[in-house]
Amino acid sequence: MPDDAQPISPGPAATACRLPLCPDALALYASYRNHRFSRHAHEGYALGVIEAGALAFRYRGSRLVAPAGAVNLVQPGVPHDGEPAGDDGWRYRMLYLPAALLSMVLPDGAPLPHFRPGVIEDPLLAARVADTHRLLMDAAASQLARETALLALLALWTGRHADDRPASPPVGPEPRAVRLVLDLLAARFAENLSLHDLAREAGLSPWHLSRVVARHTGLSPHAHQRECRLRAARRALAGPDRLADIAAMAGFADQSHLTRAFAARFGLSPGAYRKIVQNTSALPG
Structure with a gap:
């Protein structure tokens, strides 16, 4: 617009x-x-x-x-x-x-x-x-x-x-490729991986890989990467690390980037989530 x-x-x-x-x-x-x-x-x-x-x-x-x-x-x-x-x-x-x-x-x-x-x-x-x-x-x-x-x-x-409107290659079942990609993203979530990195592991072209993962999981490779990073950050918020250090550990560019992504995903800021978790863990029994 x-x-x-x-x-x-x-x-x-x-x-x-x-x-x-x-x-x-x-x-x-x-x-x-x-x-x-x-x-x-x-x-x-x-x-x-x-x-x-x-x-x-x-x-x-x-x-x-x-x-x-x-x-x-x-x-x-x-x-x-x-x-x-x-x-x-x-x-x-x-x-x-x-x-x-x-x-x-x-x-x-x-x-x-x-x-x-x-x-x-x-x-x-x-x-x-x-x-x-x-x-x-x-x-x-x-x-x-x-x-x-x-x-x-x-x-x-x-x-x-396009004048000829070329059809995209069909997306077939690729369970092995999808599993490889999801495992790689979970293990290396903090790294700035590229589609070429994932495609090389899966044996597919970058665009075909992106479509295969989205078709079979409902999320793009990038969305899976972001989810892995947010889960790692959420776990770390139970501890004493600074928000800036948690952002770096989880692979976010900076604390503000983590804050925006965290609020969009969980509905509250990392700081607010930390208070809830730490106050809850401090309760007796």
């Missing part, structure tokens, strides 16, 4: 970070009021959402306008430019995605997806792009969370809007 509460910067402002799974993938958060991009083409795909203002660009022989809330995209090798569609400029969240990254969510041997439009009005996809982009730029997010969200976004995008 568009976020109009934050004004567009009067001058160019941009932050970027590299994405997981592929070293050449990039996330960009930027605002421009007067900037005009010269005509160019990308080696990979570009997918974004306009948060405020409007972006105009010439693409496939037409001048397109992507307003706030719209998804904008370009196909590899297709020339385009970019400029403000009005006096206020625009602010957007962009993902620059090598073809190898999209191939991870396609069946083996499937051709790379083709997208004809440069602007898509799809509120569900726009919200998913924005949410995934925020997660990818969150330094406190785990590797599993970032990778799972990115692949899920790519599968949603290709499944809803």
Whole structure:
């Protein structure tokens, strides 16, 4: 959804970070009021959402306008430019995605997806792009969370809007793979494991593994990892360790990250839970 509460910067402002799974993938958060991009083409795909203002660009022989809330995209090798569609400029969240990254969510041997439009009005996809982009730029997010969200976004995008709509590989019974993954997450919950780490143990591709675990357990690998971390933190709250030390022991980026996750899962803060546990254990009998 568009976020109009934050004004567009009067001058160019941009932050970027590299994405997981592929070293050449990039996330960009930027605002421009007067900037005009010269005509160019990308080696990979570009997918974004306009948060405020409007972006105009010439693409496939037409001048397109992507307003706030719209998804904008370009196909590899297709020339385009970019400029403000009005006096206020625009602010957007962009993902620059090598073809190898999209191939991870396609069946083996499937051709790379083709997208004809440069602007898509799809509120569900726009919200998913924005949410995934925020997660990818969150330094406190785990590797599993970032990778799972990115692949899920790519599968949603290709499944809803690619010209050929390639079907995802079927998810069959993989009890051994699921058990291996759950055991690994339980044993190494504090480590910043990646989907590649889990996939290597299970003998499956990262995306197929993520879908298999979710299909058979109802939770993604990242959700299982978070659950293991929260259980470890909950056990530790019966002891004397500081909350910051418990957060580090359980694999959370910091105490505030633990507090948010703990409250979302259990309905109260770690400190409040500790008081209940310690007061209860102090009762006689």
